Amino acid sequence: MNFSQRMQAVKTLAVVAALAMPLMLAVSSSVDARPGGGGSMGSRGSRTFSAPPPTATAPNAAQPMQRSITQPGMRAPASTPAGGGFFNRPGLLGGLAAGFLGAGLLGMLFGGGLFGGLGSLSSIFGLIIQLGLIYLVVRFAMSWWQRRNAPAYANAAPPPNAAPDLGAQTNARNGFGFGVGSGSAPLEIKPDDYDTFERLLGEIQTAWSNEDVNKLHTLATPEMVSYFTEDLSANNQRGVVNKVSDVKLLQGDLAEAWREGQSEYATVALRYSLVDKTVERASGRIVEGSETPTEVTDVWTFVRRPGGAWELSAIQAT
Structure with a gap:
């Protein structure tokens, strides 16, 4: 093969790759048509752009935030003496x-x-x-x-009522449901909270599948609802609807939990199965996904205000 033939082969491969790239993107997007779209969006307070700690359920790092109203650099103010220097x-x-x-x-x-x-x-x-x-x-x-002005507690022993390291405890609920996880949580997350997280997982998926924006407003923060509404509108313009069903939590554990001002945050890793398919509105024909259940792993963050219920505030794919 001479030089001109080799160059022609290289050009042919480049054309084939260029034509295949949109198809590859379409396939990847079809796999992740569920709420969140397989990406990362929302806010985690001052930890929005800090990666959640890995857990047994989600040992791989979560994707950085791609859509968020929180801007990089927005952090809680440092504890500095009044008056400056x-x-x-x-x-x-x-x-x-x-x-x-x-x-x-x-x-x-x-x-x-x-x-x-x-x-x-x-x-x-x-x-x-x-x-x-x-x-x-x-x-x-x-x-x-x-x-x-040096802090007197720098070398002091931890207080006797300090929370134990949850990551060192034994996972009391292996296999299904929530385990303890690897993050030490200053904020105590109780069994009722884990039950709420599992319930929200199913209810949010159902509301998304039914395109029930009013219901989503009761389950997620206004920011998350705005992203859901944007994605649902995009599906509507394409003439399709994403149907999610048979959602079942397989394993979940706590990554971190903390207080920030008057808000309480809990980030949990979730591995769950679901039937994820996208159908034509007019005919009901499946255009993406299938009737076969698939397993996915996400990291969800919930927020709670004083006297309020837990709401979804962020989704991060792994």
Whole structure:
């Protein structure tokens, strides 16, 4: 095969790959037509762009958020002393440091300073000594302030009522339902909460299949409902409807749970089976998926406000 023939073969392969790519994307999208579409969307508070810890149910990393109203960098404010840095603090040390700094600047501006009256050469040496003294005083004052404000609990033993590491406990419900998981949860998740997560899994899938947006509003956050509505609208424009049925939780465990302000979050890994098919609205003919149950693994995050019920706030594929 000469050079021109080889180039023609390369071009042919490139054309075939270009034609096959849309088909591959269509196949992958057909497999993930369920709520969430096999992607990642929603919000997890300040942990939206932090990967949930892996668990026995979902040992692989969850996909990063692709659709979220939370912007990268939006985090809970750091616990810093009021007033900002050292020079902004009132009191003796702040005034002393500011005074030395002001004296040094004035000395630099006017050519004088501590030894300003001893001649030009002495003024230069005086200015150097003065700057050195300012530096030493400021370093000493800052070190003193840091020691004074160091947290007293840095090396203390954990409190006697601290929650145990749930990841070290034995999974009490193997095989089906929720296990303990690998994440240590500052927020206690009780058996009733796990039952609620399992119920929401089925109810959300059913509401999605029925295109019942009003029902979805009672099960998920407004952000998640907006994404569901957008995807349902896209199906409607295509003239198809995604039907999900026979949802059964096979295994689930807790990845992490935490409090953030007045909200409580729980991220759980879910492995479940379902019948996922997309049919034509007019004829009912299956165009994607099948009647055969398939297994999928997702990571779902739920949020609860004071006095409220758990709501779905994020879905992340694995």
